[in-house]
Amino acid sequence: MPTCPRCGAQCEREDRYCGKCGQRLFATITKGKATQEAIRVAKVRYKLGLIYYKKGELLDAIEIWQRALEDDPENLAIKLLIERAQEEQRSERNLP
Ligand SMILES: [Zn+2]
Numbered sequence: 001m002p003t004c005p006r007c008g009a010q011c012e013r014e015d016r017y018c019g020k021c022g023q024r025l026f027a028t029i030t031k032g033k034a035t036q037e038a039i040r041v042a043k044v045r046y047k048l049g050l051i052y053y054k055k056g057e058l059l060d061a062i063e064i065w066q067r068a069l070e071d072d073p074e075n076l077a078i079k080l081l082i083e084r085a086q087e088e089q090r091s092e093r094n095l096p
Contacts, residue, residue, distance in 0.1 A: 034072040042072035
């Protein structure tokens with residue numbers, strides 16, 4: 001069963017939005033290969049996300065990377081960056 005990339009809640013395969021946090025889900029868009037154009041757009045978003053990430057704007061970075069992942073769902077580098085940013089976000093919240 002797919003899980004929400006933002007809050008980790010379990011979602012139905014056909015859900016377009018997470019029922020818990022409202023995150024847009026991209027599991028349903030992963031059919032077929034990304035087009036060259038989509039991959040190019042994903043690369044631009046990937047770099048833009050990195051700029052936000054370096055500035056510590058984790059939310060913006062995650063959001064833009066998730067859009068990049070919609071364009072290029074098989075891009076493992078973007079998936080890993082989202083996971084890392086989400087980890088950091090969680091540990092930031094736990095600070096006193
Ligand atoms: Zn969610």
